[in-house]
Amino acid sequence: MSADPAHHRDPDEPLFPMPPLTEAALRVAVARVDLSAAVRFEQEFHAAWQEAVQTDSTVPMHTFLHRWGVFVALRRIPSRAARLDELERAVGRAPTLEEARAASTEIAALLDMAAREAAE
Template sequence: MGAAADREGMPVPAMVQPGNTPEELRAALVRLAPESVPTFDAERAEALRSARESVSAAPMRRFTGQWAIQVAIERFPERAARLRELEARAAEVEDVEEARAITSEIGAILDVARAQASIGQEPGTA
């Protein structure tokens, strides 16, 4: 996947944010982060079970929303790598100020991805 993006901040070529349907999100994950597909499939099955039990679409909406954000992150390899670095550092950091800075940067990445996932456009990159 490292060669997928030639320029910093650019999405994987020809990869636009997919629609927020399980099928489109799964197809995007197959291309962007195939290692995530088993988790996606398991969580989808659980969300479907929960939706049927509760006779509510809410579990599926939560599921697709969560995975749309993940796809939005993975579309930008540098952003995905930075998020993984920050998460790893957050698990080890002991300094409160550094922890706050890490949390702030993670939040900014998630905010941009959330915006891209909800509107399917490119409001900016983090």
């Protein structure tokens, strides 16, 4: 994360308020929570824009904004971001299908919570 954790004392508190689902606001937020993701954000933004123009539809842009809103919602709270990373590693290392499913279920719950937060 690019946000300075030393200055952020409570890992359960957001680093910043949830931004509106606009390209400019999400661009800033993505850069704050994960500078390396900012490159992907730009690539996906241009791809979504091209698809929107080619299909004469706003759906690609709405999908792009929603996806990155969820990304920011997941990562703007340090404890949530850490838990997501932990669960993703657990799925990859799970010795049994049941353990992988349990971690995947928790990931799904985090994604659902982030999607609701992004939609507010």
